[in-house]
Amino acid sequence: MSTPSPWSDVITADDERRYEAAGFGRPSGFGTRPALLIIDVQHRTMGNSPKPFFESLEDYTTSCGDVGWAAVDQIAKLVAVFREQGLPILYPHVAPKTAEDRGGVLGAKVPGIMDVPDHGYRFPEAVAPQPGDLLLPKKHPSAFFGTPLASYLIGLGADTIVATGATTSGCVRGTVVDGFSYNFKCVVPHDAVYDRSPTVHQANLFDLGQKYCDVASTDEVVARVRGLAA
Numbered sequence: 755m756s757t758p759s760p761w762s763d764v765i766t767a768d769d770e771r772r773y774e775a776a777g778f779g780r781p782s783g784f785g786t787r788p789a790l791l792i793i794d795v796q797h798r799t800m801g802n803s804p805k806p807f808f809e810s811l812e813d814y815t816t817s818c819g820d821v822g823w824a825a826v827d828q829i830a831k832l833v834a835v836f837r838e839q840g841l842p843i844l845y846p847h848v849a850p851k852t853a854e855d856r857g858g859v860l861g862a863k864v865p866g867i868m869d870v871p872d873h874g875y876r877f878p879e880a881v882a883p884q885p886g887d888l889l890l891p892k893k894h895p896s897a898f899f900g901t902p903l904a905s906y907l908i909g910l911g912a913d914t915i916v917a918t919g920a921t922t923s924g925c926v927r928g929t930v931v932d933g934f935s936y937n938f939k940c941v942v943p944h945d946a947v948y949d950r951s952p953t954v955h956q957a958n959l960f961d962l963g964q965k966y967c968d969v970a971s972t973d974e975v976v977a978r979v980r981g982l983a984a
Contacts, residue, residue: 760944760969761960764953769960778964784978785913785939789842790832793897793919793926795881796847798874800826800920800948807950814874815866818920821948821955823878828946828972829918830880835979837884842910844888846897846929850875895928904936914939916975917967918946923958930967940967943975 759765773779800822801810807819836843850872883889890901897903907915915933917926917940926947930940942962949955963969970978 759960760971761956764956765960773964781968782939783968784941786982787841787911788836788914788916788941788979788982789844789907789910789912790836791844791846791897791915791917791919791929792829792833792881793846793917793929794848794921795822795826795829795845795919796875796877798848798870800878802873814870816864816870816874818948818950821952822920825918825920825946825948826878826880828943831972831976832916832918832943832946832979833881835976839979839983841979842888842912843883844890844897844903844906845877845883846890846892846901846903846925847877848875848925849891849893895925896932897925897929898932898936899928907938912938914941916941916943918943920948922947922949922955922962923951924949927958927962930962934966941975942967942969943972944969946972946975 798814798816799818801813801817801819804820804823807817810817810819833843850870877883888906890897890903890906892899892901894900915930915938917930917933919926926942930942933940942959944959947955947959949958959969
């Protein structure tokens, strides 16, 4: 029996045939020096402890709930293998908002983003940054916008981005589209990213995989990274 695709609940066979007939979805490949991006994996996107979505909103209205904690278990596997191989790990993360941010478009669109308490910006211990990792505070969805990420990746000699974190439809998507535009190979482990809606999560995985990146499981990415050493 074949393994269901990570978007099989919402993308129809007809959808897939249309993209295949048009020539989309070809693999872009895996380079020789990947960098791991852990995007917005903070308590503000997952709550203070694993709990269903609507309960997690009592912690932060920006929380995606227990799907975030499930993804952290997978991200931890990637962190371990990247550290084992001495490969770069970068943490693009939402910076605390200032009074000036309240007057912007983001504050108008999603007011709850402006009122996250300090603890919400902390990283869960299982994937917390270590000395030598690079932290990139950001104010907008793409980790490239207004940050030195592209410069860091070039300096590190990275040719591939492995994008994890939150949300699939937001900051992960924005980062992958920009990374693709900078000509980096992009890989999204489908079980290491998360969103507040399973429908939105799956639809964006499919669309990203057709146009901008390769979508794989965490275990497949771990095997590819270990294979580089061999």
